Amino acid sequence: MTMRNTLLVGSAALLRGVAALNHIVVQGQDFADSVTGDRFEIVGVDYQPGGEQAYDPTSGVDVLSTPDACLRDAALLQRLGANTIRTYNLNPDLNHDECASIFNAAGIYLIIDVNVPQESINRADPSSSYNVGYLNRTFGIIDNFRSYDNTLAFFSSNELVNDDQTSKEDPPYIRAVTRDLKQYLAARGGRAIPIGYSAADVRNILVDTTNYISCHVDGEDNDISRSDFIGVNGYSWCGPTSNFVTGQYSELAEFYADTTIPVFFSEYGCNKPQPRYWNEVLSIYSTKDMPTFSGGLAYEWTQEANDYGLVQLNDNNTLSLLRDYNVLQSQLKKVDFGAITTRNETAANLKPPTCSADIITSGAFDSEFNIPDQPDGVADLIKNGKGGIQGKLVDVGDLTVHTAVYNVDGSQVKNLAVSRVSGANTPSSTTSTAAAASNGPVGGMAMGGIFGMLIWLLG
Numbered sequence: 063m064t065m066r067n068t069l070l071v072g073s074a075a076l077l078r079g080v081a082a083l084n085h086i087v088v089q090g091q092d093f094a095d096s097v098t099g100d101r102f103e104i105v106g107v108d109y110q111p112g113g114e115q116a117y118d119p120t121s122g123v124d125v126l127s128t129p130d131a132c133l134r135d136a137a138l139l140q141r142l143g144a145n146t147i148r149t150y151n152l153n154p155d156l157n158h159d160e161c162a163s164i165f166n167a168a169g170i171y172l173i174i175d176v177n178v179p180q181e182s183i184n185r186a187d188p189s190s191s192y193n194v195g196y197l198n199r200t201f202g203i204i205d206n207f208r209s210y211d212n213t214l215a216f217f218s219s220n221e222l223v224n225d226d227q228t229s230k231e232d233p234p235y236i237r238a239v240t241r242d243l244k245q246y247l248a249a250r251g252g253r254a255i256p257i258g259y260s261a262a263d264v265r266n267i268l269v270d271t272t273n274y275i276s277c278h279v280d281g282e283d284n285d286i287s288r289s290d291f292i293g294v295n296g297y298s299w300c301g302p303t304s305n306f307v308t309g310q311y312s313e314l315a316e317f318y319a320d321t322t323i324p325v326f327f328s329e330y331g332c333n334k335p336q337p338r339y340w341n342e343v344l345s346i347y348s349t350k351d352m353p354t355f356s357g358g359l360a361y362e363w364t365q366e367a368n369d370y371g372l373v374q375l376n377d378n379n380t381l382s383l384l385r386d387y388n389v390l391q392s393q394l395k396k397v398d399f400g401a402i403t404t405r406n407e408t409a410a411n412l413k414p415p416t417c418s419a420d421i422i423t424s425g426a427f428d429s430e431f432n433i434p435d436q437p438d439g440v441a442d443l444i445k446n447g448k449g450g451i452q453g454k455l456v457d458v459g460d461l462t463v464h465t466a467v468y469n470v471d472g473s474q475v476k477n478l479a480v481s482r483v484s485g486a487n488t489p490s491s492t493t494s495t496a497a498a499a500s501n502g503p504v505g506g507m508a509m510g511g512i513f514g515m516l517i518w519l520l521g
């Protein structure tokens with residue numbers, strides 16, 4: 063291949079890359095589209111095929127490294143109406159370009175946990191697990207995902223503070239890791255991707271947790287240890303007889319009535335009793351019930367031993383949709399997403415609390431805000447970079463799904479494909495999968511042609 067041909071091929075990919083999703087930014091208590099300024103609500107699914115303990119760094123694969131599986135799932139998530147997935151168990155030494163690009167083409171953002179269960183802060187012994195080796199891993203995840211336009215956010219940790227015991231010792235480590243990740247990201251010179259915390263829904267410490275991670279530290283340079291948002295893993299609304307009040311969402315809405323950072327459900331979908339009706343969806347996206355909530359992520363994509371799946375992975379490398387998928391899809395279709403793009407301008411001016419013992423109400427909860435110093439060697443990693451894989455969006459070509467997918471009744475889903483969209487996916491933007499199959503790349507050829515010509519002239 064000549065140099066000129068190489069440039070031509072490269073340029074087409076580059077220009078298709080321009081059809082990337084707009085960045086999502088934090089504005090006061092909301093997420094917003096950085097270009098249109100519209101409020102952005104998360105319509106998401108927690109994505110951890112294989113389950114919580116599936117991470118195996120020696121296997122050579124993780125949940126975003128098998129493009130065929132990502133393509134199949136992106137097509138189905140798009141049909142469901144999702145605009146975001148959250149992933150938990152990623153390996154920083156793998157390349158995720160194709161999967162990230164497939165989800166980007168489908169209008170789906172990524173929220174990335176930097177931890178895996180085996181490599182995270184140990185809530186029973188935080189000081190010994192907060193070390194350079196651990197942070198090195200988290201920086202690898204940052205490098206891997208920071209250049210994808212559809213990376214919405216990172217979680218610095220998940221449910222580190224769970225009860226009175228852990229609320230004594232662990233809160234400073236949430237702020238420490240947040241600080242380290244933000245410093246690492248800032249030193250790389252790219253955009254400031256939001257970094258936040260995913261909290262267990264333990265009501266007696268939830269308000270303290272939120273105040274602790276979101277408060278402003280006087281004198282600290284740029285408040286760098288402050289979380290940009292909070293996710294709540296909330297399973298209190300159970301079954302068809304539950305409602306906004308008895309499902310205890312009203313209490314959450316009250317807790318967060320004047321929130322100064324975005325709040326959303328980082329997991330929701332109580333599965334007892336079965337089957338699930340997903341009635342909580344209508345409250346989550348109601349401007350009346352939960353006006354300050356920025357949506358949520360339904361737990362979870364694949365059926366695992368704990369019985370929360372929307373879909374079932376079969377042994378013969380096919381996938382079957384479960385009843386829960388259809389019910390969730392029909393609930394999402396009832397939501398008027400057009401009604402929630404406007405931001406509350408009064409709330410935009412709410413100021414975060416100042417960190418002090420005054421904002422902590424539970425006796426056990428840390429109220430000293432002594433953020434641990436960085437372990438030795440971390441400053442060098444931040445300064446010089448970790449030198450791991452740095453991801454980038456790539457041209458993913460044909461987006462037709464070739465693996466078999468079955469409906470609940472056993473019939474095969476026909477003409478399944480990702481439909482290329484230029485903005486966030488919405489439950490109404492994808493009406494039928496058959497129509498989706500006929501949509502080509504958005505302006506890819508034409509633009510590539512013009513740019514190719516330019517390179518040719520310059521060459």
Ligand SMILES: *[C@@H]1O[C@H](CO)[C@@H](O)[C@H](O)[C@H]1NC(C)=O
Pocket residue numbers: 155194195198199202439443448450
């Ligand atoms: C960070 O991880 C890389 C492998 O990704 C390794 O080569 C390097 O030694 C690690 N550095 C530290 C300080 O742990």
Ligand SMILES: *[C@@H]1O[C@H](CO)[C@@H](O)[C@H](O)[C@H]1NC(C)=O
Pocket residue numbers: 376377378380466468
């Ligand atoms: C694959 O397995 C599923 C579930 O057992 C079954 O319904 C389907 O017919 C199988 N497909 C093929 C091609 O064997």
Ligand SMILES: *[C@@H]1O[C@H](CO)[C@@H](O)[C@H](O)[C@H]1NC(C)=O
Pocket residue numbers: 319320353406407408409412
């Ligand atoms: C806007 O935010 C303010 C401050 O939190 C609140 O009092 C008000 O009720 C909100 N308005 C709407 C329409 O939600």
